[in-house]
Amino acid sequence: MSIHLNFINQSNNADNPEIVIFQKNVATNFDELSVAWMLIKNCGIGDNYPFSFSMSxxxxxxxxxxxxxxxxxxxxxxxxxxxxxxxxxxxxxxxxxxxxxxxxxxxxxxxxxxxxxxxxxxxxxxxxxxxxxxxxxxxGFKPTIWIGAASQVVQGQLMNPAIISSINTELSLLEVASADIVMTGGTGHNSTPLSFNLRNVVMS
Known part of the structure; x- marks a missing residue:
């Protein structure tokens, strides 16, 4: 079974940020470094990036x-x-x-x-x-993903602690069949930080 996800850039961020998605191993007692599971690059304003999250x-x-x-x-x-x-x-x-x-x-x-x-x-x-x-x-992994903007990250490699600690958006995928992950905020007048939210969620 896979969860169908669709990242949508609805921000007004002109800096072309790279978006990293990862999970944290909760089976250990200490904060170990996480791997950059997926990196979304060059996804312009208004663009979307569909991907799957397999449960296996x-x-x-x-x-x-x-x-x-x-x-x-x-x-x-x-x-x-x-x-x-x-x-x-x-x-x-x-x-x-x-x-x-x-x-x-x-x-x-x-x-x-x-x-x-x-x-x-x-x-x-x-x-x-x-x-x-x-x-x-x-x-061990909770049914959640962590997502945020990052630089100097390579997909499939360990991230440094500063990057991991700067990413604080955790999205629950528990019993989700499909959903959009919408990025808003960004640079410009009266700018707000980039934020990520699940929308159009279909439950399994």
Missing amino acids: MAVGVSDSYGNYSPQLPAQNGQLFSMTLTTSGNQLLATGTGTSSKEVQVLNNLPKGAINASIYRDGKLLATKTSIAPQQKALF
């Missing part, structure tokens, strides 16, 4: 030898393990994790750290590096 995810792992696993379909509650098999290191779905609200990735190798990544709609959503043997990476 995928998980992938790289090991200390530079090998990358295939991306496996993943959903909350699943446990995946990077395991040494007779044919080499393999990422395997290994049952149920300890939380129904998380995707968990265990480094089950006898030695060597791994990096684990979560993807949504084929784009990198979150990543954890240097997971030691018998340690787990935990990925």
Whole structure:
């Protein structure tokens, strides 16, 4: 299932801002850096940018030898393990994790750290590096997205803390089937800050 979203620029901002959309991993106890999941560029005033937000995810792992696993379909509650098999290191779905609200990735190798990544709609959503043997990476996301204007952001890469802390618009997608994300505000006389709101929401 995917949520159909449509970003619409109804601002009066002539600065051509880049719009970043991301999610925060809530499965950790500390504020880790978020990945720029999607970047909308050159969307002029009056333009729109349709995209989908899939409810399903995928998980992938790289090991200390530079090998990358295939991306496996993943959903909350699943446990995946990077395991040494007779044919080499393999990422395997290994049952149920300890939380129904998380995707968990265990480094089950006898030695060597791994990096684990979560993807949504084929784009990198979150990543954890240097997971030691018998340690787990935990990925959990609320049904919300964060959105804001940003500069010097690269889609699929970690954002610096200053950018993350400057973006304070969180939009709930809970039980949403489709919606417009309308950007208003901007530069000019009596200007107001850019703001983002869900409109024309159709519930699932």
